[in-house]
Amino acid sequence: MKRLIVRRLLQTVPMLFFVSIVCFILVKAAPGDPVRSFVTPNMHAADIERVRHNLGLDKPAYIQYFIWLKNCLTGNFGYSLVNHKPVLGQILERLPATAGLMGSAIALAVILAIPLGLVAGANRNRWVDKLVNMVAYIGISLPLFWVAILLMYFFSIKMHWLPSMGMRTIGMNSALDVIRHGILPCTVLAIGFLTVYVRYIRSSTISQLKEDYVQIQYAFGSAKRIILFRHVLKHVVLPVITLVGMSLGDLVAGAIVTETVFSWPGIGSLGMTAVKGMDYPIIMGITLFSSVLLILGNLLADILYGIVDPRIKTTSR
Known part of the structure; x- marks a missing residue:
């Protein structure tokens, strides 16, 4: 198992390098110019070029990358081109949310997919x-943003049961308030994975019942x-571990x-703001962070796979 962990961690280096190159190329190929956010009607061409030079955007693309x-x-x-704050600090600040x-x-x-899939398959x-x-x-079949708007309309606007936006109510600093704000976004995010997991567990249950x-x-x-x-649950849960690890990208x-829909102050909303403002350092930082999360998630899935099934731990030595 230790060899597996070391080997997978070493494999992340070229993967992250390749991801950074692709992301940098896509960001540079995207339409728009971040310098425009600093331009005012009274600025001269020399002032605009000075801003571009101060941001380091006047150098060739490959030099900017290195x-x-x-x-x-x-x-x-790096630092954000919009608010001039450290990129890593902003990501870590929003990471808990x-x-x-x-x-x-x-x-x-x-938790919901396992019993539903088992009962459906049985x-x-x-x-x-x-x-x-x-x-x-x-x-x-339903897109997440449409489900989010629908739930927000019924439970927040019509029934007034749950808050529709943000993570906290102004003037309140309690865990219960955070939970109330998180019910709708958590439900929306879980729906997309719940449906996939239920179908997978159902088909696995049907095949296991024939054993x-x-x-x-x-x-x-x-x-x-x-x-x-x-008995069946033990065999059904094992592939689900890998499925969860592969789902981290989605x-x-x-x-x-x-x-973005619920104005949740997390990395996702930070990324959308960065895309709108052509904030290259933020976009690159979030892309690398997401790649690391996906790689570590798959590694964790492999480790849990070996813990649940000792035979895999034996064959990996």
């Missing part, structure tokens, strides 16, 4: 299975509920949309 890469290797991710939202969404999706082609399938298909060990348990007189949650993308 300067940025050199600074990153020393822990300096995003991590709490993403962690809650994944936990909620997995009752194949019955009304329970058809109902779960119908809800899953609807959830897969010999299930028939043996039936022959011993075990109840169907016991077989599902004591989770980050979903967090960007969700945080």
Whole structure:
């Protein structure tokens, strides 16, 4: 297992290098000029060029990249072109909000998907299975931003049950207030993964119920509920660990949309603001952070895979 961790960590270096190059090329190829945000009607061409020089945008693109890469290797991710604050400081400042939202969404999706998928697979082609399938298909088909607006309209505007925007109420500093603000964005973010996990667990349950060990348990007189949650569950959860690790990329993308709609002060909303303002350092910093999160998530999934199934730990040595 230690060799696996070391090998995967070493593989992250060329991966992050490649991601940074692709991201830098895409950012430079995007239309727009960040210098325009500093231009006023009374500025002369020489003043504009001076601003461009001060921002380091007058150098060739490859030189700008290597300067940025050199600074990153020393822990300096640069400063925002808009608010002139350190990029790393802004990301770390918003990290708890995003991590709490993403962690809650994944936990909620997995907790609900396991029993729903097991019950649907155990009752194949019955009304329970058809109902779960119908809800899953609807959830897969709906875009997250539309679901977010719909829930906001009903639960915030119409019923006044939950707050619609932000992370805290002005003048309040309690955990309960944060939870109330996080219910809607967490629900929206979890829906997209819940539907996928339910379908996957359902198909895995159907295939596991055909295995010999299930028939043996039936022959011993075990109840169907016991077989599902004591024996089949062990085999179904194992692939879900990998599925969750592979979903982290989509989770980050979903967090960007969700945080923007609900004005959640996380990394996603920071990224959207940076894209609108052509804030190159912020965009690059968030892209690298998302890549590291995805790589570490897959590594964690492999580690958990070995913990749940000791046979994998043995074969990796």
